[in-house]
Amino acid sequence: MKIIRKPMGAVCLAAALLTAPVAAEAQIYSGETAGVGDPVHTMFVAFANQAAGGGVNIQVNAGQTLTRSMLSGARGEVDFFSSVPSLVGFMANGQRMYETVEDASEVAGNLRSILGFQAGAYHPVTLSGSGIESWDGIAGQTVFTGPPAGSASATSEALIRIITGFEPGEDYEAVRLSWGEGYSALADGQIDMMVRPAEVGSANIERFGLSGEFRVLSIPDDMVENEEMQALFGRPGRGMMQFPGDVYQGQLTEGTITALGFFQFIGTHAGVDEEVVYQATRAFWEGLDDVHATALFLQEVTPETAFTAVNVPLHPGALRYYEEAGFDIPDELRP
Incomplete structure (x- = not known):
């Protein structure tokens, strides 16, 4: 598959499969993504499954409209969510679907990223x-x-x-x-x-x-x-x-x-604990072979594409992992 990047400047609850035993009192984090069969859903569930191996357990609420999920995430009502780069500017400027949302511009600054990917x-x-x-x-x-x-x-x-x-x-x-x-x-x-x-x-x-x-x-x-x-x-x-x-x-x-x-990215918000995001990010990349086996298009997810289309700052927990692992991190993504 050849990808050319031209630079220019129904609702169902699905618990992420746990790949490691956890204590009954372990915290459950909330997650929202698109419907089953959507590549965004496939990627998000792959992330949640790998995060579970790092002790971060995400309950995935699928079938959501991503414009709303991003707003809920920015407000701190959802911990992890599928993010749409093209919506970030609209939220920050209170435009289009966020025009009547009074706090959209204010909360947009809380958005943080974990990793980007080519969705389709x-x-x-x-x-x-x-x-x-x-x-x-x-x-x-x-x-x-x-x-x-x-x-x-x-x-x-x-x-x-x-x-x-x-x-x-x-x-x-x-x-x-x-x-x-x-x-x-x-x-x-x-x-x-x-x-x-x-x-x-x-x-x-x-x-x-x-x-x-x-x-x-x-x-x-x-x-x-x-x-x-x-x-x-x-x-x-x-x-x-x-x-x-x-x-x-x-x-x-x-x-x-x-x-x-x-292209899309997995998002979180500034209020999620640094260690939680660090462990989820680390578990994802250390389990990359399992991610690649999930779907053909996920084979395009590599360390070289980790920041594809990401246009909000990295969460400090994700940044810490990428620095330790030696990823080439764009300066504009450093919080």
């Missing part, structure tokens, strides 16, 4: 019978762009706008549903296309090729250097990504697919 790519998926074989085919069609809350829908619509000039509600109908409803709507023919952030090789995407054929639309070569596209690639937590089309059975786009990549 935006997959514009359409079934073979939809009539959509290129981006221009979206005109007049119904497209699922993401959930009602969060940043994914805005990003999907921006991607379509840059490539085609199409506006949602004018040139095509943008539908906002939960992730699970989006998958079902495409499978049932209720929508014509779905734009879904997912890990490369996602089983949820692959399932469309098990009973038929589908297309993942590639960003056209002549759009890659477009100024607006470069700006999209350069947003926090974004980048250009390329992967082979035949990674999916039944996928019709031939050759290499160019996509909008997305």
Whole structure:
């Protein structure tokens, strides 16, 4: 898999599996992440499982909207959470989904990071019978762009706008549903296309090729250097990504697919004890072989990618581990 980083400047409770015995009175830390099947969920649970081996036991509350999880984390209501780099600036400036949240700017300064990772790519998926074989085919069609809350829908619509000039509600109908409803709507023919952030090789995407054929639309070569596209690639937590089309059975786009990549990080807040975060961070990296065995995309998690897309300071506990282990730590991430 070739990843190119273009620098520009339902709710279920799942306890993380314990890999070591702990005393009954051991503290349980709270954690929030996305729904099962999402790469963000996979990574967070892998982190929680490894942290348990270091004596840090995290109860994982899955199926959460990450915009809310980050706010809860910044307020100190959640100890560990999946973090979205593109949301950090919005929270700090009280913009977009945080515009009406009075304390958003104030609490944003409490956000701390542990490690970053490449989560996957935006997959514009359409079934073979939809009539959509290129981006221009979206005109007049119904497209699922993401959930009602969060940043994914805005990003999907921006991607379509840059490539085609199409506006949602004018040139095509943008539908906002939960992730699970989006998958079902495409499978049932209720929508014509779905734009879904997912890990490369996602089983949820692959399932469309098990009973038929589908297309993942590639960003056209002549759009890659477009100024607006470069700006999209350069947003926090974004980048250009390329992967082979035949990674999916039944996928019709031939050759290499160019996509909008997305990156995330595991977050915590300044109030969590330094020793707790140190032990969780140490256990994760010392158990990296187990992490790599969890999912194909997690093999991209290495010491060299530890700070990918991270745009808030490291927690002192994480920083202590990285200094001891000899990681190359960006100066801007030192608290």
